[in-house]
Amino acid sequence: MGESSRLCSVFLGSDTGILKGVSLSRKQAFNFCNTKHLSRDQEVRALCWADPAESEVLVGSVDGTVKTFSTEKGAFTDSRRCGEPADGGFVGLAALGGSALVTCGESGRLRVWREDGGEPGAELDAGGNVCRMRQSPVHRHKVATGGKENGLKLWDLERPEKPVFTAKNLRDDWLDLRRPQWVRDMAFIPDSDRVVTCTGYHQVHVFDPSSPQRRPVLEAEYGEHPLTALSLAPGGTTVVVGNTRGQVALLDLRTGRVRGSLKGPVGAVRGLQCHPSLPVVASCGLDRFLRIHSLEDRRTLHKVYLKSRLNCLLLSSGDLEQAGGAGGHGSQEVKEEGEDDEVWDSMERVEEHPKRKTEEEEEAQRKKSKKRKKGPD
16 A cells, blocks of 8 residues: 555545545545544544655544554554543644654643653643644744634743743623634744634634734634634635535635635535645545635535545645556545536436325215315205
8 A cells, every 4th residue: 555655645534533545646545544443532633744755644543642654655653642532632733853743632731742752741731622733834843722712822832831922812892792712723824923713703813923912913704604624825815714514715814805715515624725835725524525626716626525524634745636656456446526427317317206096095085075065064
């Protein structure tokens, strides 16, 4: 399976514990787990690259283990215990270099695991009910956290005593009532100190730690349902957001206006990632589909059914269309949308005729008709 894993341009984690890979250029999907020994305890919650060369994928499971998958060997090469089930599922996973890891669970325990393994080298409390942790793509020692009634916090892992930035809640509404907080996802805006977040109250906020204001410098809303995931498009001026109804939209971070929507998803969006250099975005969720959309004309470029509910995805930084080579063994060909249309169109249409009434039913119907015509005595 080593050659097969090198073909994959997208890796996905499912709720059944399967790590899946998809080669878009060859229209093939691969399962990189033994499906006979899977359980919900191995549900994949987080994925990230272990190194800049993208030769290894870190897979965070709900039971607190982090497995290392080699894309060159096509197999899992290592497994580390980086938490307990009591900490909740992973809401974030990041690599610091070498084999050092950063993990964060729903309970808010954010830990740094050094290369020698064993006990964590640093541990801090990010607050309860954390929904997401993200690492800065430029400054790898900086991470952001946020959750339900747990506002955005920025941390410097080299100085983990306290957050370097803590966002302030929104101002009270026009009735002087407190507005609740629910950060669901966030991203670092390139070439700036700003961070964009989406919330469970269908809001998009931009925070600027370099300014004296700790409240959002930009507020926008999309739809009426909780937002679950976001990703920045190349350039950093557009953010793609998805919600619990399967709606995906593009928002302009300069004006806060919706630039357009992406059609297709029908279940809650769990994972979104824009390609770092190409104008495409990948999405997955509870409808079991991986979709690749163009950010230029918003067309669906690929639609792949993967049988399991999907929690997260990881895009390769290479060319999605030309990542290829010779096919591997044990691969499962994936049919994309529209491939079966000719087969269905050629099938004979079968009309369903209404069921004939029995003689007893017809006799009972005649008696009822006579009784209605006769009327009451």
